[in-house]
Structure formats: C-alpha cells, structure tokens
Amino acid sequence: MKSIVLKNGFFGKVPVVKLEFPYDFELKETVKSFPECQWDIQEKVWWVPYSDDIIERLLSYFKGKVWLDYSRFRKLDKTEMPAQLPPISEKLKKEILEFEDWMRNKRYSESTINTYIGGLILFFRFLENKSLEEIKNEDLEKFHKEYIIARQYSISFQSQVINAVKLFFSIRENRKLDPEIIHRPRKEKLLPNVLSKEEVKRILEVHKNVKHRTMLSLVYACGLRRSELLNLKISDVDSKRGLLIVRQSKGKKDRVVPLSEKIVGLLRQYYKSERPNIYLFEGGKSNTKYSEGSLQKIMKSALRKTGITKPVTLHWLRHSFATHLLENGTDLRYIQEILGHNSSRTTEIYTHVSDNSIRRVKSPFDDL
Incomplete structure (x- = not known):
C-alpha cells in the first residue's frame, strides 16, 4: 500500500x-x-x-x-492553535464541488481551482456553515477582519479568497458580494530573482545526463515556464525554421519562441539518445509527460553539484533569460512576445534588475 x-x-x-x-x-x-x-x-x-x-x-x-x-x-x-472552525457541511460541500466542476469546464488552471476551493471552504467554515441565502457583504467584511487580517495571511492569499468568494456567488447564487467594500492592500513589488550568466552556465553544464542538461538548458534558452516545458511535444520543435511552438500556455495562448543553433544541436543530441515518442520529455512510462517533481529534483541536484547556495528555483532561469536579453539590447516588445506576457508592464520589471545602466552610475563616494 x-x-x-x-x-x-x-x-x-x-x-x-x-x-x-x-x-x-x-x-x-x-x-x-x-x-x-x-x-x-x-x-x-x-x-x-x-x-x-x-x-x-x-x-x-x-x-x-x-x-x-x-x-x-x-x-x-x-x-x-488556530481558531477552531467546524468542518464544512455536506450541503455546502456539494455546492463547492459543483462550483469546482464549473471552473474545470471553463478550463481554469488546477492551481487556481485548488486555491479557490481552499479559500471557499475556509470562508464557509468561519461562518459556521451559514446558508448561502443569508450570507451578506457584512459576513465577508467580518471574515476579512477577524480571520485573514487577524492571522496575518499573505496579501496574495487575501486577494485570492476574496476573488474566490466573488466568483462563487456570481456563478452559484447569481448575485454579487461586493468585495470593493474591503480596502485591499497594495501588492508587494518584488523584483525577479536573476542569476549571472556565469552562474547559469555552471547550472546548465553540471549534469552529465543529456536529458537533464537539455531540459534545464531549454528553460533558459527559450524563457519557458515549468509547465510549458513539460507540455512540449516533439511536433512543437521546428528545427529547420529555428522555432519552438509553445501551445496553450498561461492565458490559453499559443506563442512562437526562437531556437538558437546551439540549443537545436543539443536537442538533436538528446533525441538520438532518448528517442521520445509523443512528449519531448517523457517520464518513466512511454507517452507520458515528465513529472514536475522529478524536474524540480534535477534543479536541486544541479545546485548541489555547483555549490550555489542561493534558493534558486526553475523560474529563476526564465527571469535570467529575460534580463540577459534586455542587457544584450533586445527590445522590450520582443521580450514581451517571447515570454508570453499580456501586458508590457509585466515585462518592464526586468528593467529594474538589468545592470547595464546601474553599473554605469558613479558613486559620489569615489570622489571623496
């Protein structure tokens, strides 16, 4: 078992x-x-x-x-101990499961579904399984003040729960709880984590296993998200045109990403060695996708071998790719397109971590 x-x-x-x-x-x-x-x-x-x-x-x-x-x-x-809340009632559990089915049919991502369902369960447990017809704006205010704020939940969790409650009532109850009455905090403005080119090179070259080396290299070479890499199929690689097709990524969008000759060469070496059938990177069983957990272990193993002690995640390679493109003089509009960002504002954050301009600033300390 x-x-x-x-x-x-x-x-x-x-x-x-x-x-x-x-x-x-x-x-x-x-x-x-x-x-x-x-x-x-x-x-x-x-x-x-x-x-x-x-x-x-x-x-x-x-x-x-x-x-x-x-x-x-x-x-x-x-x-x-946390606040003692009653378990969710069977009646509300049924409502939540039907809402979960609706989200899945609308093709919400699994991570969004899990977050929303967890937030809803917490909300209804806090209200002690109060019937849906009786829940008002005041209940949302009370939950926000006496549970989320009092227990210092994160800003992102606070917003996710409010969004979950808002969507649930608009779909299941055909009415609107007004979350605008709650003053949402300002979002934290965190800079993306970026590695130097030297650090990236050490991470990408440390593995002797060609499959592991190719997976990490492709994430950096094309600025891919983890799910994008794992969902790639052999047919998505157009080596003759030097293009990679990323299908149905975040926001359910397709996009095209350039492939350099160097990464095409590595992909050919990998294909000759592994001979995948459907997915570009397959798991232990044929025709199945490589798992997220195994990919994360590859990254952790690379960090251990290189001796890099920073809390690096796979997404740091994507951030590093975008920053290095900017430092090489690539136009922000092209970087936005390659990364698949909806808004140029999202891409502009990389201007704050690019060191080209910052390093040219001379400190007055040097003149003392």
Missing part, C-alpha cells in the same frame, strides 16, 4: 499539516479528493489546515486507500 508522511508545518503564522510523498499520479488524485487539501506552489507540498482532530479525520478518510505515517506529527498546545 502506498504511504504518506504527515508533518507539522506553518505558512506564515498559520499551522498546517503537510502530506509528503514521492510523486505518483494516482496518489496525488487521491490526496486532492480530501475536501480541505490544498497545493502550495512555493513549497511544492500538499497540506490541510491544522485542527485537533485532523489526524483522526485523515485516518478515517484514507482508510484502506493509503498508509498514513504520522510518527513525525505532534499536537500543538493552546498558544500555537
């Missing part, structure tokens, strides 16, 4: 229970079916909100399906 390790964790000041297991598609689908389970995109882990009875509930739910190892789990004392 497959097993899951349960561990305590905290997201900010919010205690959670993490469900850790090696990537397995069937096991992932089973874990996702637990109503309160959510995926954290930063830590790459499934989690559920902490409660005193969470272990009993998990054991009951997964009985006969999965072996749960909770030897590394401990009960929190009162000073560490």
Whole structure:
C-alpha cells in the first residue's frame, strides 16, 4: 500500500499539516479528493489546515486507500492553535464541488481551482456553515477582519479568497458580494530573482545526463515556464525554421519562441539518445509527460553539484533569460512576445534588475 508522511508545518503564522510523498499520479488524485487539501506552489507540498482532530479525520478518510505515517506529527498546545472552525457541511460541500466542476469546464488552471476551493471552504467554515441565502457583504467584511487580517495571511492569499468568494456567488447564487467594500492592500513589488550568466552556465553544464542538461538548458534558452516545458511535444520543435511552438500556455495562448543553433544541436543530441515518442520529455512510462517533481529534483541536484547556495528555483532561469536579453539590447516588445506576457508592464520589471545602466552610475563616494 502506498504511504504518506504527515508533518507539522506553518505558512506564515498559520499551522498546517503537510502530506509528503514521492510523486505518483494516482496518489496525488487521491490526496486532492480530501475536501480541505490544498497545493502550495512555493513549497511544492500538499497540506490541510491544522485542527485537533485532523489526524483522526485523515485516518478515517484514507482508510484502506493509503498508509498514513504520522510518527513525525505532534499536537500543538493552546498558544500555537488556530481558531477552531467546524468542518464544512455536506450541503455546502456539494455546492463547492459543483462550483469546482464549473471552473474545470471553463478550463481554469488546477492551481487556481485548488486555491479557490481552499479559500471557499475556509470562508464557509468561519461562518459556521451559514446558508448561502443569508450570507451578506457584512459576513465577508467580518471574515476579512477577524480571520485573514487577524492571522496575518499573505496579501496574495487575501486577494485570492476574496476573488474566490466573488466568483462563487456570481456563478452559484447569481448575485454579487461586493468585495470593493474591503480596502485591499497594495501588492508587494518584488523584483525577479536573476542569476549571472556565469552562474547559469555552471547550472546548465553540471549534469552529465543529456536529458537533464537539455531540459534545464531549454528553460533558459527559450524563457519557458515549468509547465510549458513539460507540455512540449516533439511536433512543437521546428528545427529547420529555428522555432519552438509553445501551445496553450498561461492565458490559453499559443506563442512562437526562437531556437538558437546551439540549443537545436543539443536537442538533436538528446533525441538520438532518448528517442521520445509523443512528449519531448517523457517520464518513466512511454507517452507520458515528465513529472514536475522529478524536474524540480534535477534543479536541486544541479545546485548541489555547483555549490550555489542561493534558493534558486526553475523560474529563476526564465527571469535570467529575460534580463540577459534586455542587457544584450533586445527590445522590450520582443521580450514581451517571447515570454508570453499580456501586458508590457509585466515585462518592464526586468528593467529594474538589468545592470547595464546601474553599473554605469558613479558613486559620489569615489570622489571623496
């Protein structure tokens, strides 16, 4: 029987229970079916909100399906405990599942669906399963003030929950809760993380395995997102024209990305070695996509081998690609097109981390 390790964790000041297991598609689908389970995109882990009875509930739910190892789990004392909220009612659970089906039919991304469903469950539990007809703007205000703000949830989570509630009521109840009454905080303006060309070169060349080296190289060479790389098919590579077709990416858009002669050469070397059938990078089973978890392990292994101690993620390669293009004099409009950004404002953030102009600024300290 497959097993899951349960561990305590905290997201900010919010205690959670993490469900850790090696990537397995069937096991992932089973874990996702637990109503309160959510995926954290930063830590790459499934989690559920902490409660005193969470272990009993998990054991009951997964009985006969999965072996749960909770030897590394401990009960929190009162000073560490979150607010005690009742479990979601069966009636509301049915409404949420129908809303989940609607989002999936509308082709919302799985990460958005999981985030919205988790936020809705939290909202309804806070309201103690109040009937939908009775929920008003004041309830949203109260939840915002007494739960999200009081427990110092992140700005992004705050916005996601409000968006989830707004969408749910407009679709399921055909009415509008007005989130504009809530003064949303300003978004944090974080700069993208960028590696030097020397650091990128070390990361891309450290693996001897041609498949691993090609995957990381293609992310940087074309500025790809992780999902874009894993969804590539052999037919998406047009080596004669030097183009890569990225299909149905973020925003359900196709785009074309240039392929340099150097990356085409590496792709040919990889193809001769591995002979994939459908997807450009396939997993252990033929005709299946390479897994996100395995790709992340490739990146971590590269960092360990190079001795780079920065908290580098795969997305840093995409940021580095865009920044290095800008430093080479590429027009922002072309960078926007290659990255698949809807707005030029998104692309303009790379002007703040490009060092071409900044390095030319002379400090007055040098004149002292």
